[in-house]
Amino acid sequence: MAARRTERLLNLVICLLHTRSFLTADRLRDLVAGYEEAPSDEAYKRMFERDKEDLRDLGIPLETGVNSWEDEQGYRVPRGEYALPEITLEPDEAAAVGLAARMWSSAALGGSATRAVRKLEAAGVEMTPLPDGLQPRIDPGGSGFPVIAEAVRAGRRVSFDYQGTTDTAPAQRHVDPWGVVWWRGRWYLAGHDLDRDAPRVFRLSRVVGEPTAQGQPGAVTVPAGIDLTTVVSAYDAGGAPVPATLRARRDRAIGLRRRAESVEPYDDDWDVLTLLTSDPERLVEEVLPYGPDVVVEGPPDARQAVVRRLRLLAEANP
Amino acid sequence: VSGATDQLPRLLALVPWLLAHPDTSIEDAAHEFGVTAEQLRADVTLLWMCGLPGYGPGDLIDVVWEGDRVTLSNAEEIARPLRLTPEEALALVAALRALSDVPGVVAAGAVDRALAKLESAAGTAVDGGRVVVATTGTPAVEPAIASAVTDALARGRRLRLRYWVPARDEPTERDVDPIRLFTADGAAYLVGWCHRVEDLRTFRLDRILAAAVLDADAAVPAEVRDRSAEAGMYRPAPDDREVAITLDAPARWVADYFPCERVRERPDGGLDVTVRARDDAWVRRTGLGLAGVGRVTDPPALAEDIRSAARATLALYAEPEGEGVES
Numbered sequence: 259m260a261a262r263r264t265e266r267l268l269n270l271v272i273c274l275l276h277t278r279s280f281l282t283a284d285r286l287r288d289l290v291a292g293y294e295e296a297p298s299d300e301a302y303k304r305m306f307e308r309d310k311e312d313l314r315d316l317g318i319p320l321e322t323g324v325n326s327w328e329d330e331q332g333y334r335v336p337r338g339e340y341a342l343p344e345i346t347l348e349p350d351e352a353a354a355v356g357l358a359a360r361m362w363s364s365a366a367l368g369g370s371a372t373r374a375v376r377k378l379e380a381a382g383v384e385m386t387p388l389p390d391g392l393q394p395r396i397d398p399g400g401s402g403f404p405v406i407a408e409a410v411r412a413g414r415r416v417s418f419d420y421q422g423t424t425d426t427a428p429a430q431r432h433v434d435p436w437g438v439v440w441w442r443g444r445w446y447l448a449g450h451d452l453d454r455d456a457p458r459v460f461r462l463s464r465v466v467g468e469p470t471a472q473g474q475p476g477a478v479t480v481p482a483g484i485d486l487t488t489v490v491s492a493y494d495a496g497g498a499p500v501p502a503t504l505r506a507r508r509d510r511a512i513g514l515r516r517r518a519e520s521v522e523p524y525d526d527d528w529d530v531l532t533l534l535t536s537d538p539e540r541l542v543e544e545v546l547p548y549g550p551d552v553v554v555e556g557p558p559d560a561r562q563a564v565v566r567r568l569r570l571l572a573e574a575n576p
Numbered sequence: 577v578s579g580a581t582d583q584l585p586r587l588l589a590l591v592p593w594l595l596a597h598p599d600t601s602i603e604d605a606a607h608e609f610g611v612t613a614e615q616l617r618a619d620v621t622l623l624w625m626c627g628l629p630g631y632g633p634g635d636l637i638d639v640v641w642e643g644d645r646v647t648l649s650n651a652e653e654i655a656r657p658l659r660l661t662p663e664e665a666l667a668l669v670a671a672l673r674a675l676s677d678v679p680g681v682v683a684a685g686a687v688d689r690a691l692a693k694l695e696s697a698a699g700t701a702v703d704g705g706r707v708v709v710a711t712t713g714t715p716a717v718e719p720a721i722a723s724a725v726t727d728a729l730a731r732g733r734r735l736r737l738r739y740w741v742p743a744r745d746e747p748t749e750r751d752v753d754p755i756r757l758f759t760a761d762g763a764a765y766l767v768g769w770c771h772r773v774e775d776l777r778t779f780r781l782d783r784i785l786a787a788a789v790l791d792a793d794a795a796v797p798a799e800v801r802d803r804s805a806e807a808g809m810y811r812p813a814p815d816d817r818e819v820a821i822t823l824d825a826p827a828r829w830v831a832d833y834f835p836c837e838r839v840r841e842r843p844d845g846g847l848d849v850t851v852r853a854r855d856d857a858w859v860r861r862t863g864l865g866l867a868g869v870g871r872v873t874d875p876p877a878l879a880e881d882i883r884s885a886a887r888a889t890l891a892l893y894a895e896p897e898g899e900g901v902e903s
Contacts, residue, residue: 261583261618261622264583264584264587264622265622265625265626267584268584268588268622268654269626269627269629271588271654272626272627272628272651272653272654273628273629275654276628289629290629291625291626291629291631312584316588316658316661317658317659317660317701318658337653339659340656340658341656341657341658341659342656342657342658342659342660343659343696343697343699344697345693345694345697346693347693350686351689351690352690353682354672354675354682354686354687354690355668355672355690357682358668358671358672358674358687358690359668359671361671361674361675362667367667367671368667370661370663370664370667370668371664371668371671373585373589373664374664374665374667374668375668376589376608377659377660377664378657379593379596380589380590380591380592380593380596380657381592381596382596392726392756394675394757394764395758396670396674404663404666404667407666407670407707408663408666410706410707411662411666411702411706411707421828436706437706437707437708438707438708439707439708440673440674440677440708486706486708487708510746511745512742512745512746512747513740513742513745516740543865546865546867547861547862547864547865548864549860549861549864549885549888549889550885550888550889550892551745553889553892553893561893564893565890565893566868567867567869568867568868568886568889569890570867570868571863571864571866571867571868571871571882571883571886572883572886572887572890574871574883
């Protein structure tokens with residue numbers, strides 16, 4: 259029965275936290291309420307092994323060692339390593355933490371964040387009530403986030419099926435993960451792609467199914483001096499910014515005007531906008547939706563790309 | 577997950593929490609821990625069977641019931657909560673880092689201070705900054721605009737907005753009674769009652785050109801406030817018309833961006849998607865933006881309208897002074 263097992267585990271935790279010396283398995287069998295139910299030595303051994311595993315899974319630091327006056331290995335839980343360190347939060351800090359805990363749109367991550375906040379409250383932190391109207395959200399982008407982020411933390415290799423932008427079917431990828439980056443509202447994994455033997459950036463929302471972590475913790479080495487934000491933004495944006503010149507109809511293309519370096523009148527109907535772009539292809543994406551309200555004068559490759567793509571659209575079969 | 581491995585972590589948090597909150601009602605504690613009152617009563621009942629070996633009166637956890645209120649004592653060993661697991665630390669720290677990316681929602685600096693304290697308390701359970709947030713990637717919201725919006729929201733005041741509507745590509749002036757602020761896809765949005773159209777509207781904060789808090793109370797009708805709870809991001813209404821879009825393989829990602837009604841794989845690696853759209857101007861912009869990698873196929877009249885806009889645009893590039901036009 260689950261309740262009796264919980265009771266035994268709780269008694270075991272209390273006993274292991276209380277003791278300063280290491281307690282052997284035999285000693286624990288005598289001491290801790292619940293183990294008397296084991297009908298045989300063999301049954302006790304199995305029971306105790308399972309209990310140890312459960313405690314470790316919960317993150318309880320189970321320490322093994324030998325007392326100076328004994329030969330057999332024993333167990334204890336150091337209180338300093340068990341307990342959440344003292345933490346106090348100012349009201350505005352507590353408000354930020356409370357808001358963060360309800361940001362996940364995924365039940366699994368939201369549950370983990372909520373359990374973390376309960377521990378803080380159990381440590382005496384007073385949470386600040388939040389206005390109902392404040393509801394920021396983060397989307398983990400598929401189900402892969404927890405496994406991949408934990409692999410990043412632990413320094414373990416990951417593999418997953420990935421649907422690339424130009425792939426017709428997902429392909430398995432093996433990656434030494436360097437970091438996970440939130441960039442423009444999405445999560446990305448940056449790391450060394452073992453199949454291609456090159457650095458690569460992956461969008462977590464394109465990971466298909468559950469990723470798996472492999473190998474020993476700490477096996478992955480992140481190259482020295484790597485800046486994850488730069489890696490991901492380079493993947494997203496390309497090289498150094500170059501100036502672009504556009505013509506925009508007067509009072510149109512406000513989005514482009516807002517980030518223009520300069521706006522000069524061209525004639526009675528048009529203005530000339532100059533702005534910086536680090537990726538002509540991205541500029542093309544930005545300009546196309548404006549249709550006949552914007553004309554790209556340069557750079558030439560961006561202008562040619564706009565013309566090429568508009569021709570494909572104009573000549574598309576109805 | 578067995579019952580025991582679910583209940584034990586809750587008990588290890590419940591004990592310190594009850595020690596810190598003596599004389600708590602079972603309902604309050606159950607609410608705090610997200611379980612039923614019945615489950616919480618079972619939890620507390622289990623606690624007074626537990627304690628130090630010997631399990632005599634001085635060894636067991638003391639539980640005092642007064643009606644439906646409970647007070648705990650004599651649980652020194654587990655009086656502190658267990659440290660955060662890597663999963664818990666990650667979920668909270670990553671969310672906080674993402675929150676620092678949403679300007680104006682919480683007091684400036686509070687997120688960074690909270691993060692520093694949590695990272696120090698979590699120790700090795702955090703990732704050493706390897707799950708990061710790149711703030712430079714988000715559309716910029718001017719701090720003055722963000723604070724005007726959150727201020728109006730907190731104090732229940734009316735806002736006067738100058739707002740850029742991208743579909744029409746023009747700025748508009750409107751008075752808005754704010755209801756809530758949320759984020760989606762890396763942008764912050766305000767939901768409010770717009771007096772100009774006398775309806776609920778959603779505004780992207782980075783498209784607000786100017787915002788002033790007016791000396792007037794926000795007056796949102798109660799039934800509208802209820803309705804707004806459902807009105808998250810842009811939700812297509814049933815009477816919005818369906819638009820069919822074909823995406824070539826390189827444009828598959830577009831399906832991630834729109835709330836698609838239907839998505840169907842194509843033999844050529846592309847997708848056929850159906851979206852609902854309120855606004856023909858939005859469809860036109862989207863269709864032009866997909867030039868060369870996708871096309872609107874239905875309704876046919878709208879598809880032709882987009883093609884004719886493409887031809888009109890091409891004509892501008894064919895002007896004599898144009899350079900670099902392919903022949």
